[in-house]
Amino acid sequence: MNEITVQELKEKIDKGEDFQLIDVREDFEYETSNLGGQLIPLGGVVIESEKISKDKPVVVMCRSGKRSAAAIMQLEQLGFTNLSNLRGGILAWQAEIDPELNVY
Template sequence: MKSITVTELKSWKDANEDFQLIDVRESYENDICTLNGILIPMNEVPAEFRQIDKDKKVVVHCRSGKRSANVIQFLEQEHGYTNLYNLEGGILAWIEEVDPSIEAY
């Protein structure tokens, strides 16, 4: 499984890199804090996977990186995705290393 650090993700954002950001947390978690990705809660991924691009880089994130890793494993095994990156440490790492002004939970 490919992964990306929060500092690498920040570089992609700053450089306007062409990628898709998918948030697999629950909507109440997204209400607390967000990286402005497309919200597809983990349990909805099997039905909504077509929203996830196969033709460009896709970063999948959750709170700490565990749920997103499970989602990536599912998408790679069941749907043949090869372009997915797990955000190491999830949004908690983003808050700690990139933007401490975001509310942690």
């Protein structure tokens, strides 16, 4: 499984690269803090897979990297080959990029 670090994600954002960010956490988690990605909770990721691009890189994130890894495994069964897991999730982002970010 491809992984991307929070530093690599920040570089993509800062450079304005064309990619999709999918957040597989629950609504209440997303409302607490998010990085602006599209919210598709893990339980609905297969059902809503048509919302996920197959034409450009996709970074999948969650709180720590475990649920996003599970989402990627499910999506790869559907033929997705353009997915990267955000290593450490939003907790790593808060620890390494934005210590002011409200996490739980």
